[in-house]
Amino acid sequence: MTATKQRIEWLDIAKGIACLTVIIGHTISYDSPFRQLIFSFHMPLFFILSGYTFRIKPWRELLHSSVRRLVIPYLCIYFIYHITMSLVTSDRISLTWAYQNIMTFLFASGTTVLPFGFAAVGMPWFLVSLFFCKLIFNAILRFGESHSDSRISTGLISTILALSGYIVGGVLHFYLPFSLDISFVAVLFMWFGYNARTKELFFVDQSPRRFWFTFLVVISIWLVSARFSYLELAARRYDSVLLTLIAALSGTLMVCMLSSLVSKIKQSSFLGIFRVFLNFVGRNSMSIFCTHSMDYVIPWASLAAVRSLPFPNGITSCVRILYNTVFAKLILALK
Numbered sequence: 001m002t003a004t005k006q007r008i009e010w011l012d013i014a015k016g017i018a019c020l021t022v023i024i025g026h027t028i029s030y031d032s033p034f035r036q037l038i039f040s041f042h043m044p045l046f047f048i049l050s051g052y053t054f055r056i057k058p059w060r061e062l063l064h065s066s067v068r069r070l071v072i073p074y075l076c077i078y079f080i081y082h083i084t085m086s087l088v089t090s091d092r093i094s095l096t097w098a099y100q101n102i103m104t105f106l107f108a109s110g111t112t113v114l115p116f117g118f119a120a121v122g123m124p125w126f127l128v129s130l131f132f133c134k135l136i137f138n139a140i141l142r143f144g145e146s147h148s149d150s151r152i153s154t155g156l157i158s159t160i161l162a163l164s165g166y167i168v169g170g171v172l173h174f175y176l177p178f179s180l181d182i183s184f185v186a187v188l189f190m191w192f193g194y195n196a197r198t199k200e201l202f203f204v205d206q207s208p209r210r211f212w213f214t215f216l217v218v219i220s221i222w223l224v225s226a227r228f229s230y231l232e233l234a235a236r237r238y239d240s241v242l243l244t245l246i247a248a249l250s251g252t253l254m255v256c257m258l259s260s261l262v263s264k265i266k267q268s269s270f271l272g273i274f275r276v277f278l279n280f281v282g283r284n285s286m287s288i289f290c291t292h293s294m295d296y297v298i299p300w301a302s303l304a305a306v307r308s309l310p311f312p313n314g315i316t317s318c319v320r321i322l323y324n325t326v327f328a329k330l331i332l333a334l335k
Helices: 004-026 032-039 042-052 059-089 096-108 124-145 150-171 177-198 208-227 242-261 274-284 285-293 312-334
Strands: 230-232 237-239
Touching: 004 032, 004 042, 004 242, 004 274, 004 312, 032 042, 032 208, 032 230, 042 124, 042 177, 042 242, 059 096, 059 124, 059 285, 096 177, 096 237, 096 274, 124 150, 150 177, 150 237, 208 242, 230 242, 237 242, 242 274, 274 285, 285 312
Parallel strands: none
Antiparallel strands: 230 237
């Protein structure tokens, strides 16, 4: 296998792991210790991987691809799911009902919009945030092209935007329309991913001894930093900002190194099943994410029948991963 193909495969596997951790994070109970660990890196991982694969594009091309892959799915999920649920749960349709739904659509927030109190749109916030994040990052990179020290200038701009997003959303609790305050924060993650590609930081081609030493060090840093911080982008929670950033970056590097290991498993072996499965989930992560966006409100963790089972978090996570993957597979088969 060539290096290029291997890099593509580990990237798909990393996306697969990111997608599965999103489903698991929405399924396990709120007080589970695994939730804090998962949330420390799973959404930053999406943005960092997006930055890793990002290329400067003409505006027309970028808008065309981003609208097709992000905005249209957001519109479909919003009108098919959110409006339907709003109609079912509302006593009557009125101007107030219409106004509340328009504001929910425009703010595209994963949690209740502060300080206005508009309802959350749910998981699709990520689609809108990533859309604007790509536009902003493309503008930053275009600006950097005119400077000899582009990495420094783009990094400085990304850091300033991230701090402004953190202050507006995380400190002042004033959520911007289209989750722009989160997009400002996420731009810095995209910058890290973009520069990781140019420096080949995620494709670890080392001797086994050095690889495992690095892997263990990265895991240790991630566990410690995640233990003493908390990150939840949708809720604008950035507890212990520096440790939060360290946990997000080390958790991402851990997943990428693990993905590199998985990509080397022989497909004919028993463990090769996991390689094939993660590869499929990664290649179709957006489809699975969208199907999960319409089922994540099911309170699996609090259902009495589920809590009576042994290892309820593990069982419900597996079930949810299975039917979301199968449903996405059926949708793809119909295309």
